[in-house]
Amino acid sequence: MASLLRSHFFFIICRMSRFLVFISFVSVVFFSCKDNPPTYGDVLAKGFEHKSYQKFDTAVYVNVFKEIYSKQKSQLHNPSWMKELSDSTAGMTLIAEHLFDGSIDTMLSYFERSEEHGIRTSYFHTAAIKETLFSLRRLKPKDVAEAYPLLAKLDLLGSDGLVAYVSSMKYGVINPKRLYGRYFVPQKRMNYDKVVHLLDSIKMGPALAAIQPKNQYYVKFQGLLENEDLNSIQRSQVLMVLEKLRWMGESFPARYVFVNIPEQRLHIMEEGKTSQLMNVCVGATDNPAYSKKGENHETPVMQGMLDAMQVNPVWHIPSSIVKKELLASVRNNPNYLASRNMVAYYKGKQVDPATVNWNADSVEKFRFKQNPGSDNSLGNVKFLFDNPYSIYLHDTPAKHMFGQTNRAVSHGCVRVEKPVELASYLVNNEKQAEKIAKEITTDSISKSRWVTLKRQMPVYLTYYTTWLDDGGKLVSYPDIYGYDPRLKEALKKYWTN
Numbered sequence: 001m002a003s004l005l006r007s008h009f010f011f012i013i014c015r016m017s018r019f020l021v022f023i024s025f026v027s028v029v030f031f032s033c034k035d036n037p038p039t040y041g042d043v044l045a046k047g048f049e050h051k052s053y054q055k056f057d058t059a060v061y062v063n064v065f066k067e068i069y070s071k072q073k074s075q076l077h078n079p080s081w082m083k084e085l086s087d088s089t090a091g092m093t094l095i096a097e098h099l100f101d102g103s104i105d106t107m108l109s110y111f112e113r114s115e116e117h118g119i120r121t122s123y124f125h126t127a128a129i130k131e132t133l134f135s136l137r138r139l140k141p142k143d144v145a146e147a148y149p150l151l152a153k154l155d156l157l158g159s160d161g162l163v164a165y166v167s168s169m170k171y172g173v174i175n176p177k178r179l180y181g182r183y184f185v186p187q188k189r190m191n192y193d194k195v196v197h198l199l200d201s202i203k204m205g206p207a208l209a210a211i212q213p214k215n216q217y218y219v220k221f222q223g224l225l226e227n228e229d230l231n232s233i234q235r236s237q238v239l240m241v242l243e244k245l246r247w248m249g250e251s252f253p254a255r256y257v258f259v260n261i262p263e264q265r266l267h268i269m270e271e272g273k274t275s276q277l278m279n280v281c282v283g284a285t286d287n288p289a290y291s292k293k294g295e296n297h298e299t300p301v302m303q304g305m306l307d308a309m310q311v312n313p314v315w316h317i318p319s320s321i322v323k324k325e326l327l328a329s330v331r332n333n334p335n336y337l338a339s340r341n342m343v344a345y346y347k348g349k350q351v352d353p354a355t356v357n358w359n360a361d362s363v364e365k366f367r368f369k370q371n372p373g374s375d376n377s378l379g380n381v382k383f384l385f386d387n388p389y390s391i392y393l394h395d396t397p398a399k400h401m402f403g404q405t406n407r408a409v410s411h412g413c414v415r416v417e418k419p420v421e422l423a424s425y426l427v428n429n430e431k432q433a434e435k436i437a438k439e440i441t442t443d444s445i446s447k448s449r450w451v452t453l454k455r456q457m458p459v460y461l462t463y464y465t466t467w468l469d470d471g472g473k474l475v476s477y478p479d480i481y482g483y484d485p486r487l488k489e490a491l492k493k494y495w496t497n
Helices: 002-015 020-030 040-048 051-055 058-075 079-088 103-112 126-138 144-171 192-201 204-210 216-224 232-248 319-332 361-365 399-403 419-427 430-441 484-491
Strands: 255-260 265-270 273-283 302-311 342-346 349-351 367-370 381-385 408-410 414-416 449-462 466-468 474-476
Touching: 040 051, 040 144, 051 144, 058 079, 058 144, 079 144, 079 192, 103 126, 103 144, 103 204, 126 144, 144 192, 144 204, 144 232, 216 232, 216 466, 232 466, 232 474, 232 484, 265 419, 273 399, 273 419, 302 419, 302 430, 319 361, 319 367, 381 419, 381 430, 419 430, 419 449
Parallel strands: 255 449, 273 408
Antiparallel strands: 255 265, 265 273, 273 414, 302 381, 302 449, 342 349, 342 367, 466 474
């Protein structure tokens, strides 16, 4: 058996095969391609300083590993990945490379500090790994088979805990797309290929340091967890913010536009401070506490780059609004389209409203647009960022709504209170800003024109019922869409007490 193992390992190393997880430690630390490379038993014997390990039998160990896998399967977060990994590496995925270089101790030190992120240490099998590692290190077996269950358990729990930790820090413990139908920020999640790459190439200390969330607000909210004056409600709110920031997976840039939907305000942010602030109207909700009509047009959570403006915009009316609202208005008032500066199209050709039977089913195939003007629903300017959902920021003729406490009234887009100020900031050119300001504030109907922004600006449409003001003070806003209870319930099993 030992001879077979030696030739097998020699073949793998010399061919530089996929089994780098097991081989790299052995090849780098103990040997290079020679006629008689040491077996894995030799590696264990040297590392544990006990010669009984030289009789390590891979075939017997694999059977033990399968037994331990069956017992531990229900405790694993990713049992299918762990099984596939173990099948491809004879049960050796993590410990082979890191058992004797201090890496597992480094890993455990990070796991033990997971409460700094609001995640309980037991989620990463921390205590079980420590106990198994301790038992393995103090074991002086007369028969190497005594070590097989400990090696298998350490490998399974260590690999599974590491994958769970990396996934939690980089992407969050919850996938937001499973909670919210209108969470449109692209999400990167762990998959099997990423797991293989992680375990094949990881240098434990640098890798775990690199994945620690570095978003500037994340660090500030982490600090709040140490505040003993936080009550239980505030603490749970802070923990939910940490998870949302893990979803984001990046830091905020030096300049950006920040729309917080529950706050119903827009911040122009520069170097971590609000340089301009304005009210906004966001999408209506069917939450009865914040809706009279019971309609759901919630503004989605998303982000992008503001890269263009349309001055005196044309509003291409969405088919959903046509079916639910516009056709009813036209049927009740044949002059409705003319009164609202709207026109109808069928198969790309403009039609005369007076010639149309508006009660016919075929009118649902018509397309409608509202021409530029003071009564245009988009106001005199709209601000665009690339997305497939037809969501953008825009002006509005309904200025009175900005004085309301509840401004969840739009069809999903964000209406801005101060379009002149926002446009001036985005164009970043005094002469051009003056020209746009004149066009925006005029009452005359003008031609629509596009303005390409030379300085593209990141924009974040976010949903934080708890946030920090510029002075670092904790502030709260109403949960207008009722999102928090769903997140809180999903996170309970991950939280520390």
